[in-house]
Amino acid sequence: MSRGAAPIESALERVLGRKGEEVITAVRRVPARAARFADWPAGLPETLVAAYRARGIERPFVHQALAWEHVAAGRHAVTVTPTASGKTLCYNVPVLARCLADPSTRALYLFPTKALAQDQVAELQEVIDRLGAPIKTWTYDGDTPDDARRAIRAQGNIVVTNPDMLHQGILPHHTKWAKLFQNLRYVVIDELHTYRGVFGSHVANVVRRLKRICRFHGSDPVFVCSSATIANPAELASRLVEEPVALVDDNGAPSGEKVLVFLNPPVINRELGIRRSYLTTARSIAAEFLKREVPTIVFATSRLNVEVLSKYLKEEFERRPHDAGMIRGYRGGYLPNTRREIEQGLRRGDILGVVTTNALELGIDIGALGACVLAGYPGTVASTWQQAGRAGRRAGVSAAVFVAKSEPLDQFMVTHPEYFFSKPPEAGLVNPDNLLIRVAHVKCAAFELPIRDGERFGGDDLPEILKYLQEERILHPADGRWHWNQEVYPADTVSLRSVANENFVIMDQTRQNQVLAEVDYASAPATVYEDAIYLCESEIYHVKRLDYAQRRAYVARVDADYYTDAITGTAVKVLEVDGAAEVAGGASAEGEGGADLPSPRPSPAAAGEGEGARAEGKGGAHIPPPRPSPAAAGEGEGAGADGDVAGATAPVAVAEHGDVHVAWRVSGFKKIKFATRENVGFGTVNLPDQEMQTTACWWILRAGALAGLPWTRAEVLDGVVGIAYAMQHIAPLLLMCDVRDLERCVGDRGATWFAKADRESRGRYAFAAADGQPAGLTLETLPRFEPTLFLYDNYPGGIGLSPELFARRDLLLAATRAAVAACGCAEGCPSCVGPVVEMGLSAKAAALAILERLVGAVASPPRVETAS
Amino acid sequence: MCAPPSASAAPAARIAGLRAELDALLKRHRAAAASSPPPSPAADHASDPAPPLPGAEVLTPIGAYHRVITRLPAHSAHGAVRLDALLGAGVPRPLFRGQPGRAAGFDARRALLLDTETTGLAGGTGTYAFLVGLAFFVGDEFQVHQLLMRDHGEEAALLSDLAALLPQFDTLVTYNGKAFDVPLLEARFCLARREVDLRRPAHLDLLFPARRLWRGRTENCRLATLEREICGFERTGDVPGAEIPGIYFEYLRNRNPARLARVLDHNRYDLLSLAALLVRVLGLVRDPRRAAGAGAEDLVRIARLYAEDGDLRAARTMLEEAACFGGGACRTAALEQLGDACRRLGDGAGAAAAWEALLAEPHAAPPPEVFLRLARHHLAEPGGAAAAVRCLQEGVTRARDLETRARLERALARAERRAR
Numbered sequence A: 001m002s003r004g005a006a007p008i009e010s011a012l013e014r015v016l017g018r019k020g021e022e023v024i025t026a027v028r029r030v031p032a033r034a035a036r037f038a039d040w041p042a043g044l045p046e047t048l049v050a051a052y053r054a055r056g057i058e059r060p061f062v063h064q065a066l067a068w069e070h071v072a073a074g075r076h077a078v079t080v081t082p083t084a085s086g087k088t089l090c091y092n093v094p095v096l097a098r099c100l101a102d103p104s105t106r107a108l109y110l111f112p113t114k115a116l117a118q119d120q121v122a123e124l125q126e127v128i129d130r131l132g133a134p135i136k137t138w139t140y141d142g143d144t145p146d147d148a149r150r151a152i153r154a155q156g157n158i159v160v161t162n163p164d165m166l167h168q169g170i171l172p173h174h175t176k177w178a179k180l181f182q183n184l185r186y187v188v189i190d191e192l193h194t195y196r197g198v199f200g201s202h203v204a205n206v207v208r209r210l211k212r213i214c215r216f217h218g219s220d221p222v223f224v225c226s227s228a229t230i231a232n233p234a235e236l237a238s239r240l241v242e243e244p245v246a247l248v249d250d251n252g253a254p255s256g257e258k259v260l261v262f263l264n265p266p267v268i269n270r271e272l273g274i275r276r277s278y279l280t281t282a283r284s285i286a287a288e289f290l291k292r293e294v295p296t297i298v299f300a301t302s303r304l305n306v307e308v309l310s311k312y313l314k315e316e317f318e319r320r321p322h323d324a325g326m327i328r329g330y331r332g333g334y335l336p337n338t339r340r341e342i343e344q345g346l347r348r349g350d351i352l353g354v355v356t357t358n359a360l361e362l363g364i365d366i367g368a369l370g371a372c373v374l375a376g377y378p379g380t381v382a383s384t385w386q387q388a389g390r391a392g393r394r395a396g397v398s399a400a401v402f403v404a405k406s407e408p409l410d411q412f413m414v415t416h417p418e419y420f421f422s423k424p425p426e427a428g429l430v431n432p433d434n435l436l437i438r439v440a441h442v443k444c445a446a447f448e449l450p451i452r453d454g455e456r457f458g459g460d461d462l463p464e465i466l467k468y469l470q471e472e473r474i475l476h477p478a479d480g481r482w483h484w485n486q487e488v489y490p491a492d493t494v495s496l497r498s499v500a501n502e503n504f505v506i507m508d509q510t511r512q513n514q515v516l517a518e519v520d521y522a523s524a525p526a527t528v529y530e531d532a533i534y535l536c537e538s539e540i541y542h543v544k545r546l547d548y549a550q551r552r553a554y555v556a557r558v559d560a561d562y563y564t565d566a567i568t569g570t571a572v573k574v575l576e577v578d579g580a581a582e583v584a585g586g587a588s589a590e591g592e593g594g595a596d597l598p599s600p601r602p603s604p605a606a607a608g609e610g611e612g613a614r615a616e617g618k619g620g621a622h623i624p625p626p627r628p629s630p631a632a633a634g635e636g637e638g639a640g641a642d643g644d645v646a647g648a649t650a651p652v653a654v655a656e657h658g659d660v661h662v663a664w665r666v667s668g669f670k671k672i673k674f675a676t677r678e679n680v681g682f683g684t685v686n687l688p689d690q691e692m693q694t695t696a697c698w699w700i701l702r703a704g705a706l707a708g709l710p711w712t713r714a715e716v717l718d719g720v721v722g723i724a725y726a727m728q729h730i731a732p733l734l735l736m737c738d739v740r741d742l743e744r745c746v747g748d749r750g751a752t753w754f755a756k757a758d759r760e761s762r763g764r765y766a767f768a769a770a771d772g773q774p775a776g777l778t779l780e781t782l783p784r785f786e787p788t789l790f791l792y793d794n795y796p797g798g799i800g801l802s803p804e805l806f807a808r809r810d811l812l813l814a815a816t817r818a819a820v821a822a823c824g825c826a827e828g829c830p831s832c833v834g835p836v837v838e839m840g841l842s843a844k845a846a847a848l849a850i851l852e853r854l855v856g857a858v859a860s861p862p863r864v865e866t867a868s
Numbered sequence B: 001m002c003a004p005p006s007a008s009a010a011p012a013a014r015i016a017g018l019r020a021e022l023d024a025l026l027k028r029h030r031a032a033a034a035s036s037p038p039p040s041p042a043a044d045h046a047s048d049p050a051p052p053l054p055g056a057e058v059l060t061p062i063g064a065y066h067r068v069i070t071r072l073p074a075h076s077a078h079g080a081v082r083l084d085a086l087l088g089a090g091v092p093r094p095l096f097r098g099q100p101g102r103a104a105g106f107d108a109r110r111a112l113l114l115d116t117e118t119t120g121l122a123g124g125t126g127t128y129a130f131l132v133g134l135a136f137f138v139g140d141e142f143q144v145h146q147l148l149m150r151d152h153g154e155e156a157a158l159l160s161d162l163a164a165l166l167p168q169f170d171t172l173v174t175y176n177g178k179a180f181d182v183p184l185l186e187a188r189f190c191l192a193r194r195e196v197d198l199r200r201p202a203h204l205d206l207l208f209p210a211r212r213l214w215r216g217r218t219e220n221c222r223l224a225t226l227e228r229e230i231c232g233f234e235r236t237g238d239v240p241g242a243e244i245p246g247i248y249f250e251y252l253r254n255r256n257p258a259r260l261a262r263v264l265d266h267n268r269y270d271l272l273s274l275a276a277l278l279v280r281v282l283g284l285v286r287d288p289r290r291a292a293g294a295g296a297e298d299l300v301r302i303a304r305l306y307a308e309d310g311d312l313r314a315a316r317t318m319l320e321e322a323a324c325f326g327g328g329a330c331r332t333a334a335l336e337q338l339g340d341a342c343r344r345l346g347d348g349a350g351a352a353a354a355w356e357a358l359l360a361e362p363h364a365a366p367p368p369e370v371f372l373r374l375a376r377h378h379l380a381e382p383g384g385a386a387a388a389v390r391c392l393q394e395g396v397t398r399a400r401d402l403e404t405r406a407r408l409e410r411a412l413a414r415a416e417r418r419a420r
């Protein structure tokens, strides 16, 4: 059913007219775009064209025809298009055409989730039914019954599955799937952008294994990928496929006009930087649309919030008996049938409003809705566009309203809408050569097929890995090949969702110790210590007992109005430097091609310094002189009260990236109230020290950044700790990752001291000399004060985030500065440098002053206060 | 922008770092797994002077492997069973379930008994059959051929000889071979790029009839249990099956054949027991009345095999006999199955008689179908409504759950209407 534009416009008018309450920071009208068509490619079977025509597709869009061209020529391709632009046709047409021409053809479709796979099979089956050809499509997942499995192996033309199943169920049994692998012509990877970070790094290795098995059976499939809009789709695809991948991004699908509104809930406590609840705001915005019977989707950032919001909206809109079912919640935990029913209700228009997690962000067909409310920033620009795209018809206006939380990233986005609208979305990053991940897959690969001497599987050091696995009695060399030499089945112990296969298992005591979830080995100490509050799905759990040796945490459901935040003391030691560059400071670098934040000062000289430009200057007008040698660096330099070295020519900072060793100890935790973020108590944690090797990016602050600042060294250190907090929270702006995928540490590049927090300091960071340093070393007596700010990949071995942080370091600094500067709080708050009670009174001012020197002293960007 | 981390900087140092990291992770594993059973005392055997591996190397055009041949007179006994009892024996049809037409052509001289020893039970392409044990009649001998790969490099030669041998036989005899040995060998042949159709010969997997015959009567249905209880053979000094992969991995490392020789013994015993068990199963199923030591319970169980195969007449005869001689649970089971067999044969009176007898048994707990079917039988007879009502009333009082009771009550109500 189609409802007119009038109700949407009138709802928008109301939303924009809410004077004196929320702050509207942006209203953008994205104009309608007309469809651009191509002709059906010559050589397509007539029946196929007829089948699509019968479905109402007269002609393909330009991007669909282009994808065909690449794939037909045997080139791997990735199609990048927004929601509802007919991306499935890009891979279904070549696959079906080939199946019609050669019935022995096989294709493998990979979707990140079971639900998506089932959705796609249904759609594909419709086309096949119209074709009337004996093309068999099957989903193969954990629910597939045994006898169906045999049929699929023998006769499925198109096998639809997920990476986990390929990894554990198909590749280790590839001889049973010989027909599939012998005749495999296409591998379709949909929702490519979801394969990033740990998961993506694993999937890249699963693809390595897949290609290896294909070679054995004599096939060489073409990879056809599709992705949401991200900064580097072709690069991500070629990292996963390890071959060049052609990019198709000329979207020919039409779209109606779309209005995007950014909205910040009003500040209710300026001192603490507390804003009105974004949930309350989101709910009343959604109500404006629902009141006018505009089909509306509300995205919440957690399952708990889905429950809360849908409960409120139901109360408001299901007052009369026949209204029941108008508003529905939708999330991952629901039963498949319930979800199918909701999807159908949305398509048919029986359901007026749906509140969901990002479960509905991916390509599940729910028809075209009129309005979308984003309760909280979804974490990435890519997701924001995906979610906003859920409202939108091919004709007529639609609206999307983003309501910001008080988190730093939300606040940055809502106060810098230009950034959102002018920047390409984040990059999807993977590190297929993460050692732990790669070794796990070398094992799986050897199980599938002995590894030949001289074979390649990722980086150059495969022979070393093989020898290592031989010593561990996992592989056995014979006849120039490395054979699996254990009783167990390696894929069973390798989860694609974690780096090391040593997850902690969380068991629910309130449900007969059922397994509730798993936590990665590295993050367990900071999340499931005894007395921690553990949040899972929409439930709150209390950790009763942690059995560290057995890797088990026992939890019980509770009602709590607080969560816990671990107090962690961290020390980082640099092992190897992979790249270094001077931070240009005042001559704000634009090295990374269009770091066009709202504020950076236009660079007077070409100061852009590419990656790899070493600190030992390469010349150029504004590059500061080489740093002083350690011998010369003694007195007088450094920050705080004692420093008076003038800023103009002193080096500001050096950025480096490389391998680091991280040691950390969780000594306690804070209890924090959900509603107000108030600290309401502390607890003690007794856990062994943790360590890992990973990759990091770090900034060594030098005299030019600190000299002459009107604060003590301790206060300056607070400021640097605050910058680290802000940076960690802003980094997801550049990388498609979660805040928790990175961690931070402030200390000394030479590992002589660190700013550490512990139980005694109640979470406040303070100077701590490293072990083995002379007694009595204090912050004040340090011969040289060059605080170093580390951001590291929070996974053993790294997942590819740090090198990218280094590459985009200037943009990160600029965005961090802009975020802190734009925050309306007085002395620091969770939205910028961290809560003032923990950071100290001068943290925000010091952080800002140092950031100005790092980025360039320019005026604060004007804050956007009213509708444009 | 996400260039791979520079590997060139200092490869050696980098690899050393990586090794340290891996070591750390694996050590944590070992600590966590410390509670698992300690490895078998392999070291004890290492000091023994190692006798050479029995058997001899076989050279093929594609390499060598090792083979141990054991020749026994065909008339030798394994436990209480004479192996030559197989010669000339036919296979009753029910044993070739799902392979109609196979039974007629069975010839023990063209049967290949097969049992593999593997590097694991998990299956998948990384599990190797390092020892393929075969047994068959040659002239007046029963021979056991054990094909062993002394290293992974010998697998191709081993498989090529196995592939050459298979076409000489019409029937495969295994214990759990349908689920394990055959799929595993199929995977091995595929990986060795050999097209061998293991589904061509008839396949007599004794696990299936063994379960039908002895489940619940012996401690379990493992071959080693049945050889003791059914064939009267007692193994001494056997290697537990669970230790076998470890013994092979150890052999790969230290080349000490002492413990591997015991795996060869284990495999040979398995094959002889398989032959002996085949004798027992064939004898029992072919003619349970004449088989030594067979009782009424055997008859009931064998009747079920025949009934499943569609030979309801044979089943009926056996069940009638079992109902006659058996007591207690055996008799009730016989009567219940007998009623069913008669019904499927269209013998209403026979079925009714069996069910009536079943209901008269003091401890019988017949399923609701018995009451419903018996009532239906009565209703079909002129003037049988009253008998049907009585039967269903009995069913209602004996019903053990509400759902069954409701179902019978509905039937009762219908019968009562008919009776009026």
Ligand SMILES: [Zn+2]
Residues within 6 Å of the ligand: A273, A823, A824, A825, A826, A828, A829, A830, A831, A832, A833
């Ligand atoms: Zn703030």
